Amino acid sequence: MTATVLDLHHLSKNFGSFTAVDTVSLTVAAGEIYGFLGPNGAGKTTTIKMLAGLLRPSAGTVTICGHDLAGAPLEGKRLTGYIPDRPFLYEKLTGDEYLRFIASLYRHHAPEKVLTAAGRYLELFDLGDWRHHLIEGYSHGMRQKLIMTSIFMLDQPLIIVDEPMVGLDPKSARIVKELFKSLAARGTAIFLSTHSMEIAEELCDRIGIIQHGRLTTTGSIAELRAQAAAGKKNLEEVFLELTGAYELQGIIAALRQDAGDRNLR
């Protein structure tokens, strides 16, 4: 049986009287890539922040490799690599200094091994020539690649990623996808949020769709495809429907009608 790495049980988050995440339960096993999809404001980032230990849940539990994040936060966090959608980096450090700083925080890893791995990822990401430059001179994509390097180099059992491909050029996005696949093949559990059906289809073993804070659909791509076929739709239509973008067609039709009316005036 494959070990459960991440276990969310009835996880909820309220902001005042507003419920952003509503009793979400799911598990991610070792070697599995779980895609978390949903429209803007559905509760993806709020969920991810609770998994990363940055937000305290209003109710429910997060368990990482058997450690309850509320009861033993350091145990869970030391096994997790979190890649936020907007990376926070120390501008006045060089890339190399930043990586050494992160390596020094995760003291259960041998620093030489971590820094050798970092060198490999920097080369893969074409950042090798930049490692001794100050981060303040890095572009958004370069910062994203540096933060990914700082997580991949640690070889954690769980990686949590918020919108992994945003800001990456096509070559870097391709490399990141291949890295996720090879990490999962080696047993890493990956939980990623995305708006992209292409990423979900290509990478994810299982998908969870969140709408208004509630997990409304879960399944493999094959299961979602079967669901689509049963309803005589293609997968894209089902995704648009499930992620709340289906009304888009109505909006586009209304905008076109509006543009047509103006031309007639």
Ligand SMILES: Nc1ncnc2c1ncn2[C@@H]1O[C@H](COP(=O)(O)OP(=O)(O)OP(=O)(O)O)[C@@H](O)[C@H]1O
């Ligand atoms: N600190 C906060 N205080 C009040 N409301 C918040 C706070 N953080 C998030 N929310 C609300 O919770 C809901 C979920 O937000 P969240 O950022 O988790 O959505 P998301 O699915 O990540 O959206 P997106 O795809 O746009 O990034 C939104 O309605 C948002 O306004």
